[in-house]
Amino acid sequence: MIHLKRITKSFGRNEVLKGIDLTIRKGEVVAIVGPSGSGKTTLLRCINYLEKPSDGEISIDEFSVHFKKPHKKDIHALRQKSAMVFQQYNLFRHKTALENVMEGLVVVQKIPKEEARKRSVELLEKVGLGDKLDSYPSQLSGGQQQRVGIARALALNPEVILFDEPTSALDPELVGEVLGVIRKIAKEGITMIIVTHEMAFAQDVANHVVFMEGGVIVEEGPPNVIFNVPKEERTKQFLARYTSESAYSI
Amino acid sequence: MKWDFSFIWTAFLDLLPALPTTLYITAVSVSCGFVIGLIVTLSRMYKVPVLSQIGTAYVTFVRGTPMLTHLLIVYIGLSMLLDHLSDKFGWSFNSVSIPMIGFAYIAFSITAGAYLAEVIRSGLLAVNKGQLEAAYSVGMTTFQALRRIVFPQAFAAALPNLSNSLIGMLHGSTLAFTVSVVDINAKAQIVASTNWKFPEAYLAAALLFWGLTVLIERGTALLEKRINVYNRGGVA
Ligand SMILES: Nc1ncnc2c1ncn2[C@@H]1O[C@H](COP(=O)(O)OP(=O)(O)O)[C@@H](O)[C@H]1O
Numbered sequence A: 001m002i003h004l005k006r007i008t009k010s011f012g013r014n015e016v017l018k019g020i021d022l023t024i025r026k027g028e029v030v031a032i033v034g035p036s037g038s039g040k041t042t043l044l045r046c047i048n049y050l051e052k053p054s055d056g057e058i059s060i061d062e063f064s065v066h067f068k069k070p071h072k073k074d075i076h077a078l079r080q081k082s083a084m085v086f087q088q089y090n091l092f093r094h095k096t097a098l099e100n101v102m103e104g105l106v107v108v109q110k111i112p113k114e115e116a117r118k119r120s121v122e123l124l125e126k127v128g129l130g131d132k133l134d135s136y137p138s139q140l141s142g143g144q145q146q147r148v149g150i151a152r153a154l155a156l157n158p159e160v161i162l163f164d165e166p167t168s169a170l171d172p173e174l175v176g177e178v179l180g181v182i183r184k185i186a187k188e189g190i191t192m193i194i195v196t197h198e199m200a201f202a203q204d205v206a207n208h209v210v211f212m213e214g215g216v217i218v219e220e221g222p223p224n225v226i227f228n229v230p231k232e233e234r235t236k237q238f239l240a241r242y243t244s245e246s247a248y249s250i
Numbered sequence B: 001m002k003w004d005f006s007f008i009w010t011a012f013l014d015l016l017p018a019l020p021t022t023l024y025i026t027a028v029s030v031s032c033g034f035v036i037g038l039i040v041t042l043s044r045m046y047k048v049p050v051l052s053q054i055g056t057a058y059v060t061f062v063r064g065t066p067m068l069t070h071l072l073i074v075y076i077g078l079s080m081l082l083d084h085l086s087d088k089f090g091w092s093f094n095s096v097s098i099p100m101i102g103f104a105y106i107a108f109s110i111t112a113g114a115y116l117a118e119v120i121r122s123g124l125l126a127v128n129k130g131q132l133e134a135a136y137s138v139g140m141t142t143f144q145a146l147r148r149i150v151f152p153q154a155f156a157a158a159l160p161n162l163s164n165s166l167i168g169m170l171h172g173s174t175l176a177f178t179v180s181v182v183d184i185n186a187k188a189q190i191v192a193s194t195n196w197k198f199p200e201a202y203l204a205a206a207l208l209f210w211g212l213t214v215l216i217e218r219g220t221a222l223l224e225k226r227i228n229v230y231n232r233g234g235v236a
């Protein structure tokens, strides 16, 4: 169980998150949707402590961190309990696909090399890259890089995996392979928070959908409710604009 | 004027005993300079109070003044300071106790440190911020992230500039003759004046420096090829 309590974040005078409360049950897949600039990326980065929240609290089972005055030890622990899949993949450029996945296991979790290698190979096979173990990121397509990114996050066995628009940097024909992999691991009961603009995917894969705008959660609920019968006017407007936009782009 | 070509070879052999001196000065100043440059760069990057300001002033001053000036300041300044202190406290240790080459080591380390600080900084800037974030995201500490992820990539990016600095310090080490250190060039002067054959001796020294420079360049090219495997493929 993950609880976010009154999370706020300001950049200078710009308050980007205005008190986010969110509960995520174990094994749940949460999709966060909302217009650009609404603070979705910032929220994920706060959970991974890539951004220091101004205030609030996060608890993961018995572990909790108060963001007003966090301990260094707790920050480190929080980072180890979460793993991020980045919009721009951010694979370690000087390491092969296999080394990318092994790195955290060996360096952070101190797992013996042979065991780490075995686990990493299995994961890369699972994301369909068993034949690319020794390729460097520069030799892989965007879709392949992102699948390595997913394997790297999975390897750490975190409490939650955070996906920040995992397909929005991809060419359209590569989106499917990445969504396919996410769909597959979603079925395995791994807790995930996914920021996405792929509405059909969100509706299909998520157990819970959150609509954010202007740094607040406007509405949340099960996908069939949010996508079909939203209560809030702003949600309706967003979804209407979104569906018409995507209809237009086809 | 008549050239004595066979004397070039004789002079060349006479210069060889001075080769270690040149290599020591270069190696010591570049290694110590690298450590200084790393400390300066990291304290500027992490905005460490006092240290970062001192670092900035140091880099601008040293880069803004000739290398010979650094040597003279260290030689004269350090000697005066030491002699003053040893008078005051009655030490037996004074400026005469320091071998001349010691002044060259100190002065040129200071010179190299400022140049290398800039080289290291530009190497670090070449590493995408996302690399550090990914390292944090897999749970690394800052130290682990720098050592395992950021530094290796920064090193690869900085390699051509590092090689240039090394060559610059090799050539600059000839200034050590001003504090009576007998490096390759100073030795050439001695050989030339005892035999009264100046052009040949200096040419021999030039060839020796050229050879060393080519070695450094070749070494860099090899190293670059090895550590840059990860840049192959893609658009690069
Ligand atoms: N590092 C930063 N410094 C200053 N402002 C930022 C920074 N990161 C994000 N912001 C601002 O925070 C707001 C929310 O950004 P973001 O979380 O990226 O939104 P989203 O992911 O929903 O598009 C934007 O107005 C953005 O300009």
Ligand SMILES: [Mg+2]
Binding pocket: A040, A041, A042, A165
């Ligand atoms: Mg975003």
